[in-house]
Amino acid sequence: MTDDQSDDFESLTPEIRSMMGVxxxxxxxxxxxxxxxxxxxxxxxxxxxxxxLREPMRMGVLAKRMLQVPSSITASADALETKGYLTRxxxxxxxxxxxxxxxxxxxxxxxxxxxxxxxFFRDVSGLSDDETERFAELAGKIRxxxxxxxxxxxxxx
Numbered sequence: 001m002t003d004d005q006s007d008d009f010e011s012l013t014p015e016i017r018s019m020m021g022v023x024x025x026x027x028x029x030x031x032x033x034x035x036x037x038x039x040x041x042x043x044x045x046x047x048x049x050x051x052x053l054r055e056p057m058r059m060g061v062l063a064k065r066m067l068q069v070p071s072s073i074t075a076s077a078d079a080l081e082t083k084g085y086l087t088r089x090x091x092x093x094x095x096x097x098x099x100x101x102x103x104x105x106x107x108x109x110x111x112x113x114x115x116x117x118x119x120f121f122r123d124v125s126g127l128s129d130d131e132t133e134r135f136a137e138l139a140g141k142i143r144x145x146x147x148x149x150x151x152x153x154x155x156x157x
Contacts, residue, residue: 028124045076050085050110056101058091085109
């Protein structure tokens with residue numbers, strides 16, 4: 001980046017600089033994750049399921065946490081089950097419902113994804129551990145504020 005570009009960026013309002021930084025961060029992370037998706041042969045949706053499935057849960061609960069409808073994650077859950085990353089079992093509280101649970105292999109892949117994503121985020125963002133924690137707090141506040149008004153149309157998770 002040249003000094004002219006840096007000076008121009010710094011002359012923008014904090015709000016515009018924040019938006020531009022978040023967009024550039026998203027684009028760079030998305031690019032890197034797409035490359036990693038090819039290595040793991042997992043879709044973005046499948047990785048998101050692995051990240052969200054910390055405990056056995058019903059498909060409907062998982063979908064709600066992922067900001068989606070249950071039917072939209074069924075194919076990905078089927079694929080993860082076929083690959084040996086998760087299993088389905090009857091919910092003991094309601095035998096009509098199914099619980100999704102990670103297998104040992106699913107836990108290992110989930111752990112690997114989290115570790116790789118953390119390293120990649122730190123490398124791309126250049127943030128210290130303290131800055132990352134603060135950024136996470138602020139991002140959580142932004143997420144909460146946005147979700148109070150409803151899920152954005154066309155949300156691509």
